[in-house]
Amino acid sequence: MQLKAPRGTSDTLPPDTAKWAYVEGVMREVSRRFNYEEIRTPTFEHLELFARTVGETTDIVEKEMYSFKDKTGRDLALRPEGTAPVARAFLEHGMASGALPKKFFYMGPMFRYEKPQAGRYREHRQFGVEVLGSPSPYSDVEVIVLAMDLADELGLTGTELYLNSIGCPSCRADYKAKLIAYLQPKKEGLCEDCKSRLERNPLRVLDCKQESCRCAIVGAPSMLDGLCTDCRIHWDEMRRILTSLGIEFQVDNALVRGLDYYTRTVFELKWPPLGAQNTLVGGGRYDGLIAELGGPAIPGVGFGMGIERILLATEKGSKPILAGGAVDVFVVGLKGADDRVSQDTFGLVRKIRKSGLVCEFDPLQRSMKAQMKQADRMNAKFVAIIGDDEIAQGVVAVRSMAESWQKTVAASDVVRVLREGVLNCGK
RNA sequence: GUGGAUGUAGCUCAGCUGGCAGAGCACCAGGUUGUGGCCCUGGGGGUCGCGGGUUCAAGUCCCGUCAUUCACCCCA
Numbered sequence: 424m425q426l427k428a429p430r431g432t433s434d435t436l437p438p439d440t441a442k443w444a445y446v447e448g449v450m451r452e453v454s455r456r457f458n459y460e461e462i463r464t465p466t467f468e469h470l471e472l473f474a475r476t477v478g479e480t481t482d483i484v485e486k487e488m489y490s491f492k493d494k495t496g497r498d499l500a501l502r503p504e505g506t507a508p509v510a511r512a513f514l515e516h517g518m519a520s521g522a523l524p525k526k527f528f529y530m531g532p533m534f535r536y537e538k539p540q541a542g543r544y545r546e547h548r549q550f551g552v553e554v555l556g557s558p559s560p561y562s563d564v565e566v567i568v569l570a571m572d573l574a575d576e577l578g579l580t581g582t583e584l585y586l587n588s589i590g591c592p593s594c595r596a597d598y599k600a601k602l603i604a605y606l607q608p609k610k611e612g613l614c615e616d617c618k619s620r621l622e623r624n625p626l627r628v629l630d631c632k633q634e635s636c637r638c639a640i641v642g643a644p645s646m647l648d649g650l651c652t653d654c655r656i657h658w659d660e661m662r663r664i665l666t667s668l669g670i671e672f673q674v675d676n677a678l679v680r681g682l683d684y685y686t687r688t689v690f691e692l693k694w695p696p697l698g699a700q701n702t703l704v705g706g707g708r709y710d711g712l713i714a715e716l717g718g719p720a721i722p723g724v725g726f727g728m729g730i731e732r733i734l735l736a737t738e739k740g741s742k743p744i745l746a747g748g749a750v751d752v753f754v755v756g757l758k759g760a761d762d763r764v765s766q767d768t769f770g771l772v773r774k775i776r777k778s779g780l781v782c783e784f785d786p787l788q789r790s791m792k793a794q795m796k797q798a799d800r801m802n803a804k805f806v807a808i809i810g811d812d813e814i815a816q817g818v819v820a821v822r823s824m825a826e827s828w829q830k831t832v833a834a835s836d837v838v839r840v841l842r843e844g845v846l847n848c849g850k
Numbered sequence: 851g852u853g854g855a856u857g858u859a860g861c862u863c864a865g866c867u868g869g870c871a872g873a874g875c876a877c878c879a880g881g882u883u884g885u886g887g888c889c890c891u892g893g894g895g896g897u898c899g900c901g902g903g904u905u906c907a908a909g910u911c912c913c914g915u916c917a918u919u920c921a922c923c924c925c926a
Contacts, residue, residue, distance in 0.1 A: 427916090427917075430917070430918095482924060483925085487924085533926075535925080535926090537924070538851070539918085540921085541919070542925095543924085549926060551926090616923090632922080680925090681924070681925065691926095698920085698921095699920080699921065704926075726926095727926055728926065729925085755884090755885080790884090791885055792880095792885070794885090794886090795884095795885050795886040806886080811884095822886090827886090827887095829885080
């Protein structure tokens with residue numbers, strides 16, 4: 424059997440690579456406008472980084488990590504997400520004692536061992552931003568707005584913003600106790616997963632989709648009611664700012680992100696036409712993360728965005744991405760009596776390229792008809808023809824493919840004529 | 851990890867109750883020995899996902915397996 428790309432991975436080929444480049448370009452441009460700087464971190468890290476921050480009991484760490492030992496026995500893992508590595512790098516390079524806040528964006532592959540499905544892959548690429556050192560709700564709003572502007576720019580209208588607050592460690596502990604007290608008597612009605620979640624991670628019971636569990640949580644105390652004063656103020660402020668900006672959102676108190684480092688704000692940006700995997704963006708605040716890694720108490724907020732899903736969405740969006748650039752000039756070289764023709768052909772191609780135009784030729788020197796066909800297929804704006812006759816007369820034939828006219832130009836003048844022609848094409 | 855659907859040419863797919871592997875598009879060449887698109891003619895291209903079984907005979911039936919896909923779960 425032929426070798427194939429491993430399960431859950433895929434090749435990106437032209438013309439799709441051009442679409443990727445476009446989307447990545449928009450991401451860079453929007454980041455630039457928001458003054459976020461790029462950071463690049465390794466593709467693999469110490470396993471412990473994720474175990475400690477993402478959480479030992481989370482699905483990601485428990486069953487979805489590509490972890491391995493290297494030749495000297497170090498426990499490593501392909502990164503399943505981008506925030507912990509950025510936090511680690513931030514600390515490692517002493518940025519905690521520099522000017523704050525620090526604002527980063529990153530793009531790169533993430534790895535999770537999951538069952539593949541449309542919009543869910545074992546290797547996927549993520550764009551994300553992180554703001555480190557700002558406790559302000561304005562920063563929560565800034566990252567949300569960045570994500571929404573990005574979606575907008577890519578023609579994804581109708582995204583839905585879901586918000587929740589999961590409090591800080593202190594009020595969450597109080598809340599967990601209340602929730603356990605509430606659910607304990609109903610434990611027998613819960614699904615098997617939730618019975619164990621009840622001990623280990625009771626918040627996750629709230630977003631269980633099982634009918635029986637949904638019944639059990641009706642009337643359960645809400646995290647939002649249990650927020651401490653500071654968390655309450657942050658939550659209220661953030662919603663006030665969003666409202667003042669005219670940004671619509673839905674409060675979803677079952678929204679619990681699957682990573683342990685989140686505090687206070689958690690949010691998702693969904694795009695319903697996408698189907699089952701319709702979360703474009705997931706993010707939130709992580710005020711304890713830097714401290715968990717042994718640093719000072721520096722707060723953070725950010726999000727991750729799956730680029731494959733963005734690409735999938737743009738196919739169905741209001742602004743599909745046009746891929747594939749056109750060739751400006753195709754130089755048709757005709758086989759003549761000697762090798763003079765092909766020499767002149769390649770020389771002209773080189774001159775045209777140096778002038779900045781996109782230029783192509785046929786290395787196989789096929790028939791004129793075949794070369795014209797190629798030029799047409801490549802959407803060439805102009806064709807420049809060189810054969811024995813042209814060389815004898817010191818000219819080149821220039822043909823406009825779109826307008827079907829053709830004229831003879833002095834060889835010394837060809838590049839100038841082509842440049843002008845291509846310029847006028849755009850008008 | 852659970853359940854359903856689907857795997858035949860580069861792409862989209864046809865192949866009925868087992869009987870010589872097909873079409874459209876794409877690609878190449880010719881029709882026009884120096885002119886693209888349209889048209890006509892011809893051509894190249896396949897271990898029918900893989901492995902096993904039943905049978906005189908399997909793309910077709912049975913079992914397994916891998917992959918894709920949809921939903922669950924989870925998430926980006």
